[in-house]
Amino acid sequence: MDADLVLETRGLTKEFRGFIAVKDVDLRVRRGTIHALIGPNGAGKTTVFNLVTRFLPTSGGRILYKGRDITATRPAEVARLGMVRSFQISAVFPHLTVLENVRIALQNRLTRDTYRFWKSERCLDRLNDRALDLIESVGLGGSEQQKATDLSYGRKRALEVATTLALDPEVMLLDEPMAGMGHEDIGRITALIRRLAKDRTVLMVEHNLSVVADLSDTITVLQRGQVLAEGSYAEISRDPQVRQAYMGSADAMSH
Structure with missing residues (x-):
């Protein structure tokens, strides 16, 4: 495993009674970065969060944290290892x-x-x-x-x-940290996340594209449970498939 990778999934898959919510997702989160997971509603973002923090069992694939296979590890132990989703103790x-x-x-x-x-x-x-x-x-x-x-x-x-x-986490997972916030609060929490990321890794699901563009080092775009694209905001915003899938129009991701 690449020493710079703190979290990796290989072929991560989740099926609910015949419905495939997440399919063959390969995620590579590098140490000390802010990595955003975006996509339209129903793309599987929260399911991926639930899988990597072990609140849901996988249907297939592997989850590695700092090179250790945690695919069958209990949620509390995952938190003790240093990967914490905000609601786990909040x-x-x-x-x-x-x-x-x-x-x-x-x-x-x-x-x-x-x-x-x-x-x-x-x-x-x-x-x-x-x-x-x-x-x-x-x-x-x-x-x-x-x-x-x-x-x-x-x-x-x-x-x-x-x-x-x-909990002194090494990796923080933030699920829509800006949801329901006004402009002033968004500015405050954006600054807070930027400060936190100086000492740890952040993986976040976020719908506010301005926040994603401002904060993220790497962005993974999901569509129908699969990875559609990955890269910097500049790279994914130029991808016509991403613009069409995420916002429904080819010019919706202009920033």
Whole structure:
């Protein structure tokens, strides 16, 4: 395996009762890059995410993480190995504060014993410094004592990123991180993802083509569960098949 590859799929396939949702997908995600997965609705993007994070069993093919075959590995173990999908530990507790949410996520990183999940206040206080650093890193400094339910949508997504970062992932998978956001929040989260990518690898599904063009090093385009094209935004945006398949018109991907 190429030493630069952190995640690779070979012939990845998923069938649901005769319907082939993903077929022979070869994905090669290079270490330290932002890799986007795009395509029209129903192209199989989220299914690929569910397969590589092991929330769905494969029907065929192999998944390699840092050269290790994880095709049959359990989701929790995949996360411990360093590949984390944002929702895996970012089910934010709405009536806890920003600080409490991040401390609980850090606590989850420190123990594999689920029966010890709820720890004493004194034990959690030891995590404060790291929690405050994470909160600051996602642009939520000063909001430590604010309840999650009172955060705007974009700031709540930033909190989810902080709880994901608490697992210290090497690879972060972000499923439509800009969904439902206004222009200001999109700018904030785009800047956050760019900062995160300096120290880790990001694989994301995203519909906002401006964001994809701005952030991505490599883009894989899916159509009907298969890879249609791969390359930089400049390369795929010139491909008439991609423009037709993704947006329905030959000039829709002009940026």
